[in-house]
Amino acid sequence: MKKKFLHIDVNNAFLSWTAIERLKKGDTIDLRTIPSVIGGDESKRHGIVVAKSNIAKKFGIKTADPIYIARKKCPSILVVPADYDAYRRYSDSLYKLFLEYTEKVERFSIDECFLDLTEYLKPDEDLVKVAIEIKERIKNTFGFTVNVGVSDDKILAKVASDFEKPDKVHTLYKSEIEEKLWKLPIDEMFMVGKKSIPKLNRMGIKTIGDLAKTEKTIMIKNFGKYGYMIWRYANGESGEEVNYQEEKPKGIGNSITVPYDIGNIDELNVILVQLVEKVAYRLRKHDMYATVVNVQLKNSDFKTVSHQKKLDIRTDTTKDILDVAKELLKELYKGDLIRLIGVRVDGLVEKNEMQLSIFDMPENTKNKKIDETIDRLKERYGENIITRATDMKSNKD
DNA sequence: TCTGGGGTCCTAGGACCC
DNA sequence: TCTGGGGTCCTAGGACCC
Numbered sequence: 476m477k478k479k480f481l482h483i484d485v486n487n488a489f490l491s492w493t494a495i496e497r498l499k500k501g502d503t504i505d506l507r508t509i510p511s512v513i514g515g516d517e518s519k520r521h522g523i524v525v526a527k528s529n530i531a532k533k534f535g536i537k538t539a540d541p542i543y544i545a546r547k548k549c550p551s552i553l554v555v556p557a558d559y560d561a562y563r564r565y566s567d568s569l570y571k572l573f574l575e576y577t578e579k580v581e582r583f584s585i586d587e588c589f590l591d592l593t594e595y596l597k598p599d600e601d602l603v604k605v606a607i608e609i610k611e612r613i614k615n616t617f618g619f620t621v622n623v624g625v626s627d628d629k630i631l632a633k634v635a636s637d638f639e640k641p642d643k644v645h646t647l648y649k650s651e652i653e654e655k656l657w658k659l660p661i662d663e664m665f666m667v668g669k670k671s672i673p674k675l676n677r678m679g680i681k682t683i684g685d686l687a688k689t690e691k692t693i694m695i696k697n698f699g700k701y702g703y704m705i706w707r708y709a710n711g712e713s714g715e716e717v718n719y720q721e722e723k724p725k726g727i728g729n730s731i732t733v734p735y736d737i738g739n740i741d742e743l744n745v746i747l748v749q750l751v752e753k754v755a756y757r758l759r760k761h762d763m764y765a766t767v768v769n770v771q772l773k774n775s776d777f778k779t780v781s782h783q784k785k786l787d788i789r790t791d792t793t794k795d796i797l798d799v800a801k802e803l804l805k806e807l808y809k810g811d812l813i814r815l816i817g818v819r820v821d822g823l824v825e826k827n828e829m830q831l832s833i834f835d836m837p838e839n840t841k842n843k844k845i846d847e848t849i850d851r852l853k854e855r856y857g858e859n860i861i862t863r864a865t866d867m868k869s870n871k872d
Numbered sequence: 873t874c875t876g877g878g879g880t881c882c883t884a885g886g887a888c889c890c
Numbered sequence: 891t892c893t894g895g896g897g898t899c900c901t902a903g904g905a906c907c908c
Contacts, residue, residue, distance in 0.1 A: 886901085
C-alpha cells in the first residue's frame, strides 16, 4: 500500500517563537518584520547566528554566521538571545496537536515532525487537504507558520517541506521526482554536506538527478554505505519509516566554549565538574545508565581531540562519571590553550534492563543517596541552585 | 574568522582471541 | 619466527543534521 507521510517544519522556528513570546510580553516590534537574528552572547564567545528573520536573510545573513559578520552584512541588525525553555513548550504543544491526527508522530528535532497517516485517513480524505488543515490550525492557534511536505516516501516529504517558504504545503510524490527533485543542484539534497559536494562534483554529479542516475555500485564503491543511502534518497526509495515510539537517547553530552582560553588543568577540572553534574542529572532523569564516558577538548587553533573510556560497571552516579572524566581529561590535556571542553556519556542502557549485581551495590549506595538528594533539590529550586563543592584546592592557593 | 551546542552514524585501526 | 585469517571489541575522529 502507498504510504502517506507528512513532514512539518516550523518556519524560522527560534526566531518566530521568540517573536511571539516578546509580543505576548508587550513588545510592540515583531522580530519577523525587521532585520533580526537569534544569537549567542559575543562577550562569552558564543557569538553565532542561530536563527534569522527573512529580512535578515535578504542581507545575506546565514545560520552559523558569526554575529560580527551579520553586523557587517546589516549594521542595523537586532540580536536577541535564545529562550530554550519557550522553544521546548512550543515544540510540545505542536507534538500534542499532531497526536490528534495519528499516533505515528516522530519528533525529528525541536521544530520538525514526521507523521505517518497511512492508516489514519478516511477513504475519501485527501492527504493534501489534511496537510493544509494542519498548517492553518497551527497558524490560527499559535500564531506561527509551518511548511508541510507531503509524500509517499518519508525522506521525500522532508525534502518537500524545504521547498518554497513560508506557510506552504508542497507535494513530492515518488512519481514527481523527475520533474521536481532531479533538476535541483546536488547541495540541496538531504544529507549531502559541504565535504561530499566536491567529491560528487568530481564524479560529474552536479544535480540530484545526476546522483539518481549514477550506477548504484559506483556510489557504493566511492562512498560505501553513505553512498548507497544518498543514492536511495535521490531515487525516492529511502524505505524509511516514522519512528513514533519515544526514542531513548543513545548519548547525553554537555560542552561549553569558555569565555577565555584556559591554560591550566585545575581550571579545566572545575568546569568539568559542572559539566558532569549536568550530564549525570539528565542521565538520571531519563532513568538510564551510562557505559561509556567521553571528554572532548578544542584548543585555540580549533583542533579537537577526545578520549573515551568504556566503564567496567554501568552507572548513573555523578561521582563515578566524574572520576573517569577527570582521568580522561588528565590523559588528554597537553598544556595548550583550551577553547572548549565537553563531557558525554554514551552506550546508554535502560535501568529496568539492569541485572542487579549485589556486588556493586554497597559502595554505590552512598553516592546514589547523594545524587538523589541533589536531584530533589534541583527539582524543587531549579537546576542552578546547587553545585557540588568542587576542587577547593585550586581556589585556595 | 572575532567561528555554538546537541545529537547520530560511520570508518579505520589496534588489541585480542581462536 | 622469515608469523595467516577472521571475528569482536574498543577508541579516535569525522561527516552530517538541526
